Amino acid sequence: MSSDHAAHAPSSAPNAPHALRFVLHVWRQKNAQSTGEFATFHLDDVSPDMSFLEMLDVLNERLIAAGDDPIAFDHDCREGICGACSLTINGQPHGFERETTTCQTHMRRFEDGATLYIEPFRANAFPIVKDLVVDRSAFDRIIAAGGFVSARTGSAPDANALPVPKGDADRAMDAAACIGCGACVASCKNASAMLFVSAKVAHLSLLPQGQAERGRRVLSMVERMDAEGFGNCTNESECEAACPKGISVANIARLNREYLRALATES
């Protein structure tokens, strides 16, 4: 059964010169146990200056006013850095715009009259909580398994005691820019988390601070990644294309190298 809500209530934001029209097919699912389905909404007064999530806000305000359940979606900073927002828009995690999170995507980028399918990030390791909200705690468990440098508070030497070549520091920062949103997993046909895991492994193995636990770290994280039900990498590079922070698949090569190195050296 598919419901069709015509959300034609008088516009609350008609301040833009050209209002845009969209047809939205949004995944609705009551909870983890139930099966979901698409619900259809027609919006005919979307300001081009709205962000994608602001468009959903406007829709939700109308749903609440009509006594309906608002569409649940994760979001928080709306600046593209917290990694909470997680929509798959027309089959692409975070939509079509390169290196841009859903919250930073603006409606002026879409064609007037477009039909948009909005789904959660789909992966077995990311069970759906409600509507567009998924459970990504598997990522936290991977970090807990080894994504750190064990440096207890108070035991650090002077920050300049350990020079780090600028190139290494820059490459570490490139990898550390990962926001943990899970778009890499959602974009991968194998639902692999290797871009996420490799970003952390690369960040810490590039730095002198990360050397002491270098082998142990990669083995523990990969073991946890497998146990969580993520798939393997088959070099499609969809993850890099979907990543809102442009994390490179070169990190996955580094991960594989680190893993083999650790297998050979850790006993």
Added chain:
Amino acid sequence: MSAHVVGASSKLASKCPTGPLADRWQKHRFELKLVSPANRRRFHVLVVGTGLAGASAAASLAEMGYEVSAFCIQDSPRRAHSIAAQGGINAAKNYQNDGDSVWRLFYDTIKGGDFRARESNVHRLAEVSVDIIDQCVAQGVPFAREYGGLLANRSFGGAQVSRTFYARGQTGQQLLLGAYSALMRQVGEGKIKLYPRHEMLDLVLVDGVARGIVCRNLVDGAVRSFAGDAVLLCTGGYGNVFYLSTNAKACNVTAAWRAHKRGAVFGNPCYTQIHPTCIPVSGAHQSKLTLMSESLRNDGRVWVPRAGGDARAAESIPETERDYYLERKYPSFGNLSPRDISSRAAKQVCDEGRGVGATRMAVYLDFRDAIRREGAGGIRAKYGNLFQMYERITGEDPYQAPMRIFPAVHYTMGGVWVDYNLESTIPGLFVLGEANFSDHGANRLGASALMQGLADGYFVVPYTIASHLAGRKLGKVTTDHAAFARTEQEVRERIERLVNARGTRTPDSFHRELGLLMWDKCGMARNAAGLGTAIERIRDLREQYHRDVRIPGDAANLNSALEHAGRVADFFELAELMCRDALHRDESCGGHFREEFQTAEGEAQRDDANFCYAGAWELDASANGLAWNLHKEPLIFENVKLAERSYK
């Protein structure tokens, strides 16, 4: 309507050490009690919030051997709003050999706060700032470096030395991920129990001591109690009372406000920071405001047309008809003048009708000269991600035309009153980071929020918590205690009241209305008449809210409207207190600008004779409805001379 004033109060024992300022923290640490390593595991600490303050505190306490439970409303502790801080973190390392010192950082912070913070606290903050950088580097935080491999620094708003450490435009993210990784290490080792998607809705007191919290599981709606020996609130600031702010959407005051309603005194609620460089509002749909890092002011020049109503495009306005008003008014600090001063100056030129853009509520931040000097490539290397963000949001290219910026609510210096140990007036309740009122006085300097959050969590509370745990006889308390059942019941009743209102308006529509009112009457400039009107209006709206709010569905599921509704209910109460505090403080200082109290040149006019104190408000539990008593903590300056804060 006048508040009952209690005067210099025994309620507020600051517990600041005495003696030479530079020795106080060391002396205090020696005098603090200790919990021996073997005994620590017997104490259970509840840490609410997992931003910089919460994650660093939880990790550090667990490393020491305490049993810790950590709670956050996000799906992962890594998403706390500290992650969005862009610019950097201050530390008195003096790595640039440009005259910095612990004393200078202390002095800049005291002065920047317009002489409304405690000397002892601020000096401690400056002292531990150097340890923070060491700690973060050891965790693998990828700070910017020079070719020699040593750490790079930059200068930041309100400082004449380069003491700011940074990781591109993502310093908060990298510091938080460092603290988060330390937290998760302890989770992996079983030393911390983690409760994501849990919202603290009340504090549980047993014999007047904080012994637990009541949370709602945001996924299944279950209301559940947690008992412990101490509670740490690390729940951030309340800038979202204005609806539009640079805060994340879920930022709220609920945990702090619930503690306030259980007796914790609230300090300086009217001190709010308006950040000068944000992207202006584009329409009524606006859900939040985006900050453009203050670091842009190192190279961007702020200006408006000299003449009002000048509608020409920026590039057709000749140099002689531009007013670089910050450089004109504050020649020694220029475009890097502190946030409160820069924000007010922007408001002033817009009020004069010289604002730019379609709404006329914006000023230019112009990189033309910097691009001429360093080339577009040089500017891209420094600010590429920020320029890209601006282009995405506005659809305009800042390499071609100047950015348009306007001030927006960014940070709240006020918060739960705490003593030198970071303990509130409720024994056993500690408050860290932005949630407390302690270190920034009436205005916070750039790159100091990250410093304070991590100072509190890594290097202050791990010591001071022992004053409570070892200093008081704490009997064993479990959630079977009647106080838990009673508090849980009150929480459930509050939830049911909201759900059962079944009114006509959404929580968001009320929140927007409240926010606009606060921005108009209690924002960048306030006056007595406006504040009086605001208080009346807030009371009306609040009453209407509880009668007419509409929340679909029930409380037994993930219900985002209900989550929001609970937070808005608490904002409605806080808003009144903010206005009362602003109304009582008959002076201007830092972020609190009362139009009646300004110098001939339009600068803030402090009244040190009458207002050199922290205003701390205690809920009057005996009153019918909301009422407060004001306590005053006198601020004593023994080491710096109170002066007019000049950046000219």
